[in-house]
Amino acid sequence: MSKIAVLPGDGIGPEIIDQAVRVLEAVGQRFGHKYEFAWGLVGGAAYDATGVPLPEETLELCFNSEAILFGAVGGPKWDGLPLHLRPELGALLALRKKLGLYANLRPVKVFPSLANASTLKPEVVAGLDLLVLRELTGGLYFGKKYREALPDGGTRVVDTLEYTTPEIERILRKAFDLARLRRGRVTSVDKANVLESSRYWREVAVAIGREYPDVELNHMYVDNCAMQLVKNPGQFDVLVTENMFGDILSDQASVLGGSLGMLASASLGGKIGLYEPAHGTAPELAGLNCANPIAAILSAAMLLRFSLEQGREADCIEQAVTDVLDMGYRTADLMEKGKQLVNTDEIGSRIIEQI
Amino acid sequence: MSKIAVLPGDGIGPEIIDQAVRVLEAVGQRFGHKYEFAWGLVGGAAYDATGVPLPEETLELCFNSEAILFGAVGGPKWDGLPLHLRPELGALLALRKKLGLYANLRPVKVFPSLANASTLKPEVVAGLDLLVLRELTGGLYFGKKYREALPDGGTRVVDTLEYTTPEIERILRKAFDLARLRRGRVTSVDKANVLESSRYWREVAVAIGREYPDVELNHMYVDNCAMQLVKNPGQFDVLVTENMFGDILSDQASVLGGSLGMLASASLGGKIGLYEPAHGTAPELAGLNCANPIAAILSAAMLLRFSLEQGREADCIEQAVTDVLDMGYRTADLMEKGKQLVNTDEIGSRIIEQI
Ligand SMILES: CC(C)[C@H](C(=O)O)[C@@H](O)C(=O)O
Ligand SMILES: CC(C)[C@H](C(=O)O)[C@@H](O)C(=O)O
Numbered sequence: 001m002s003k004i005a006v007l008p009g010d011g012i013g014p015e016i017i018d019q020a021v022r023v024l025e026a027v028g029q030r031f032g033h034k035y036e037f038a039w040g041l042v043g044g045a046a047y048d049a050t051g052v053p054l055p056e057e058t059l060e061l062c063f064n065s066e067a068i069l070f071g072a073v074g075g076p077k078w079d080g081l082p083l084h085l086r087p088e089l090g091a092l093l094a095l096r097k098k099l100g101l102y103a104n105l106r107p108v109k110v111f112p113s114l115a116n117a118s119t120l121k122p123e124v125v126a127g128l129d130l131l132v133l134r135e136l137t138g139g140l141y142f143g144k145k146y147r148e149a150l151p152d153g154g155t156r157v158v159d160t161l162e163y164t165t166p167e168i169e170r171i172l173r174k175a176f177d178l179a180r181l182r183r184g185r186v187t188s189v190d191k192a193n194v195l196e197s198s199r200y201w202r203e204v205a206v207a208i209g210r211e212y213p214d215v216e217l218n219h220m221y222v223d224n225c226a227m228q229l230v231k232n233p234g235q236f237d238v239l240v241t242e243n244m245f246g247d248i249l250s251d252q253a254s255v256l257g258g259s260l261g262m263l264a265s266a267s268l269g270g271k272i273g274l275y276e277p278a279h280g281t282a283p284e285l286a287g288l289n290c291a292n293p294i295a296a297i298l299s300a301a302m303l304l305r306f307s308l309e310q311g312r313e314a315d316c317i318e319q320a321v322t323d324v325l326d327m328g329y330r331t332a333d334l335m336e337k338g339k340q341l342v343n344t345d346e347i348g349s350r351i352i353e354q355i
Numbered sequence: 356m357s358k359i360a361v362l363p364g365d366g367i368g369p370e371i372i373d374q375a376v377r378v379l380e381a382v383g384q385r386f387g388h389k390y391e392f393a394w395g396l397v398g399g400a401a402y403d404a405t406g407v408p409l410p411e412e413t414l415e416l417c418f419n420s421e422a423i424l425f426g427a428v429g430g431p432k433w434d435g436l437p438l439h440l441r442p443e444l445g446a447l448l449a450l451r452k453k454l455g456l457y458a459n460l461r462p463v464k465v466f467p468s469l470a471n472a473s474t475l476k477p478e479v480v481a482g483l484d485l486l487v488l489r490e491l492t493g494g495l496y497f498g499k500k501y502r503e504a505l506p507d508g509g510t511r512v513v514d515t516l517e518y519t520t521p522e523i524e525r526i527l528r529k530a531f532d533l534a535r536l537r538r539g540r541v542t543s544v545d546k547a548n549v550l551e552s553s554r555y556w557r558e559v560a561v562a563i564g565r566e567y568p569d570v571e572l573n574h575m576y577v578d579n580c581a582m583q584l585v586k587n588p589g590q591f592d593v594l595v596t597e598n599m600f601g602d603i604l605s606d607q608a609s610v611l612g613g614s615l616g617m618l619a620s621a622s623l624g625g626k627i628g629l630y631e632p633a634h635g636t637a638p639e640l641a642g643l644n645c646a647n648p649i650a651a652i653l654s655a656a657m658l659l660r661f662s663l664e665q666g667r668e669a670d671c672i673e674q675a676v677t678d679v680l681d682m683g684y685r686t687a688d689l690m691e692k693g694k695q696l697v698n699t700d701e702i703g704s705r706i707i708e709q710i
Contacts, residue, residue, distance in 0.1 A: 079547075083549075083551060088549060089548070089549060119587075121474055121476055124474045140516060140549075140550060143513075145550065145551035147551060147555065150520070155519065155520050156517065156518070156519050157517070157552045157554075157555040158498075158517050159550045159551055159552045160513060160516070161495060161513065161514040162512070163512055164505060164510065165510050166509060193434075193443040194438075194444060194495075194496055195495060196500035196512055196514055197500075197513065199438065222603055223606040223607075226603045226604070227607055227610045227615060229607075230474055230475070230585065230611070244546070245603075247577075247578045248577055249581070251578035251582045252578075252582055255582045
């Protein structure tokens with residue numbers, strides 16, 4: 001019996017995670033697996049209940065599980081808290097760090113029936129299949145941050161972008177390993193014409209690249225990459241980059257496929273993987289049963305594939321999602337004329353029917 | 356007689372700047388102004404000739420001018436140099452800093468006849484008119500950068516994101532001032548859920564916003580903004596953000612209008628403004644007479660408007676560009692079926708004919 005920690009979090013987190021859990025149960029039934037779900041508090045919900053965004057209990061529950069299914073955390077209600085108590089930094093970033101989840105995989109794939117849901121022309125995004133690999137436990141997110149009073153009465157505020165050799169090496173190795181399973185191309189994204197960390201990143205990329213003569217390595221400046229993702233996203237296979245750049249580029253890439261509501265992610269590195277939709281808590285949609293649970297459902301599929309080595313089961317979920325989209329069911333974020341609008345529960349049920 | 360420093364730089368810089376200068380001469384003739392052009396070496400070209408990317412002579416020439424028309428600097432030839440000798444940091448960033456050019460204006464406007472040149476659907480970009488205001492002399496670009504040997508034989512590499520109160524205040528004031536001349540909306544972009552500098556930025560934005568009750572202020576996370584620029588770019592009026600985020604988002608925004616080859620920029624703050632196309636040196640196109648000079652030409656128009664207070668003359672250039680595009684002339688970057696392909700010189704000549 002596989003033990004899965006379920007941390008729904010805030011905003012639309014609980015609604016979409018509910019659907020992902022239902023889907024996992026259906027797959028388990030079909031393939032004869034039993035998943036044990038252990039629910040935990042995280043984020044603003046945890047702060048409200050316990051005074052901290054990542055209670056010890058939740059952390060323990062994670063360490064005692066094989067994988068974590070995570071919803072989303074944060075919201076205006078907790079924006080005023082000091083950074084270390086905020087759901088984002090205090091829970092999500094803390095979890096990533098404590099579990100050693102340095103590799104964040106965000107696959108962007110355009111479902112054929114959604115090619116027209118994108119704001120980009122269908123011919124630009126049709127067949128798109130790229131993977132953003134984001135470094136997840138270093139850089140500006142985790143470097144020293146502080147404010148300092150200046151003699152003139154003003155303030156100096158500082159964040160630090162910091163990386164060490166092994167941190168850069170391991171994420172690049174991962175990129176090359178993943179490229180081998182795909183189309184064999186790595187684009188390493190940096191700002192080497194300005195940042196020292198980027199120059200070093202590029203040197204390490206070249207060195208690691210020599211270990212993978214069968215994989216093609218390119219370097220691209222981050223500003224150019226943001227542009228190329230709009231102009232010609234089809235050129236990319238695996239995009240690998242540091243934490244902050246990866247945050248921006250993966251969100252940008254996600255909407256090429258129509259909606260951030262489709263973007264799943266896996267955070268790997270330690271023994272226990274964490275799986276979460278790339279979208280946020282969307283507080284304005286919370287409780288309305290209209291959010292798109294597909295990113296969460298596809299994250300559950302990644303959980304099966306990467307943490308439980310249930311590749312066939314993962315395929316089954318992905319196929320069910322494809323089928324339901326082909327049948328014309330759409331949540332509000334993806335709605336187009338001529339399609340059938342469904343809510344969060346309903347699209348979950350349709351997907352389960354296909355499993 | 357107005358004295359303009361002309362620094363063409365590297366790659367396609369000289370070709371596109373030639374056209375911009377020709378256009379300025381034509382406008383001068385039509386309106387009875389005489390511009391005196393003082394040419395200077397900058398970037399890789401300067402390094403090759405003098406051993407430094409920003410010679411004293413060039414700097415002096417800039418300080419003795421009313422405005423600077425700048426091409427582009429950098430290229431693979433100089434990528435191996437230490438950062439302080441590289442064209443980007445050693446010349447462009449140094450100039451920005453020495454001249455106090457903290458405010459970088461990058462207007463993104465979709466010319467009606469180019470609405471179809473974008474990879475986005477015409478209905479998404481038609482009528483688009485936004486302004487990215489990028490802080491240009493602070494943040495990661497100018498903070499302390501270094502490498503440090505670690506006891507284990509590895510390296511730690513550091514860049515520092517640093518801002519002080521007055522740096523943030525002045526760029527935000529500029530944003531509100533500019534919004535007043537436009538549609539009265541400011542979107543301040545940050546990553547306040549993670550970065551301390553962003554949290555402070557947001558506090559300052561709120562405080563400055565109180566001085567401008569007639570302007571609407573919104574805050575947006577940078578990852579969300581990268582997404583919204585693809586999903587619904589029409590929602591923005593003035594986007595204001597720190598240096599690195601501005602670099603990424605302005606490049607991304609530029610291609611909404613079809614090509615980075617259309618994006619002009621003005622860098623203001625001190626007595627002397629600097630005007631440059633937002634694109635780079637495109638070394639692969641250098642010398643081929645096929646690059647798009649329109650960004651440089653529109654930068655020259657901004658020069659007239661902001662540094663010489665010749666608004667009518669600037670309008671005249673912008674109208675000539677619109678007309679030539681309406682007539683169907685296109686450089687390679689903008690080429691579509693049914694249009695007339697022209698090279699760098701030719702499109703310059705067509706624009707001059709309209710002046
Ligand atoms: C919520 C936030 C801290 C987080 C991040 O920036 O990493 C989110 O945007 C993401 O991409 O997972
Ligand atoms: C060349 C480079 C240093 C520069 C920058 O990042 O500022 C360029 O990309 C720009 O946007 O003007």
